[in-house]
Amino acid sequence: MTHEVVGRIEESGPELAALADENESLGKLSDRTVELLRSAGVIRLLQPKEFGGFSAHPRDFAEAVMAVARHDGAAGWVCGVVGVHPWELAQMDPRLAHEVWDEDPDTWIASPYMPNGIADPVDGGFVLSGRWPFSSGSDHCSWDFLGALVGDGKGRPAGPIQVMHVVLPRSDYEIIDGTWDVVGLSGTGSKDVVVDKAFVPEYRTIRQEQVQAGAAAEELGLTDSLYKLPFASMFPLGITAAVIGICEGALAHHLSQQKDRVAVTGIQVRDDPYVLYAAGEAAAEIAASRVQLIDGISRMYDQIEAGRPVTIEDRATVRRNQVRCAWRAVSALDEIFARSGGNAIRKGNPIQRYWRDAHVGLSHMIHVPGTAYHAYPLSQMGLDLPESMRAVI
Structure with missing residues (x-):
């Protein structure tokens, strides 16, 4: 439904x-x-x-x-x-x-989660400084989630490394205009934000490991299965969904434009079996990406609903598939873009914007296949994953 x-x-x-x-x-x-x-x-x-x-x-x-x-x-x-x-x-x-x-349920929160800042412990919380690129939608957000390393009190990371997510109100950070000049996803406004010695109360922070496997939900006594899902399964979900949706939009425009297009040979494209074959195959690949992405997070949700723990093997499987979904969909988009004709490259044609947006979306770190593909066989063999790898699985 x-x-x-x-x-x-x-x-x-x-x-x-x-x-x-x-x-x-x-x-x-x-x-x-x-x-x-x-x-x-x-x-x-x-x-x-x-x-x-x-x-x-x-x-x-x-x-x-x-x-x-x-x-x-x-x-x-x-x-x-x-x-x-x-x-x-x-x-x-x-x-x-x-x-x-409380004042406005439609208040938005931006992010980037990369730990580009140092949070030095002080009485009642932390003092945070740093600079973060890629804060999508920041112009329309009143708060920002930022990744930070716990400091040693002198502006340097303390050992061993501890990653936190901290939340700051708009008054505590600066959005730097002119820092989002890109070839795709330009409309996201993913600008840099800067924080200079802002005090962050401890209750506005959370350790990354707490949300990594649903521990934070258990500590708070949350019963809704939604909030027990792993961070590394939920955070990529929206990003990969956006990439797949972009590919779906491009496919729809491609089919609409090919309906009455005549090739240089004088043959109507709708009578060209090779172009139509490519469109049919691309449509199947994009649809498979949609189904597999939704299936993965739904199975994990059902598992939590049934009271069964989510294992590292489960998380690695979902991440493997999530990465593959994005690459499969964009590869399909490449096939139809190449067969959309010369008019597809005109700036007034939405297909070229979809194509650029999809490739920029694919470049996000959660779509880098190396770690996700490497972690999956290790987890299935029952071998330990390095801590750096577990952090993104």
């Missing part, structure tokens, strides 16, 4: 698509695009019900992100990234959730 949010996205789909070029030109989402996304409720899908959200099944979240990305890749990407943050916030001290959502 389709979630109501997906239905609202489809209703506003034509307008979202019409705004895509403006978003790319602005280098961030337009106010109208954000208004449509807020009205649909995409970012509230994984937000707890008690704070105005839906506490939805992760499948519904993935399908909503794909639906947005089919119309505008940048908007879908922001939904996939920003939309997972309410899920993590639900696992933190409830005081923070009240600060963020």
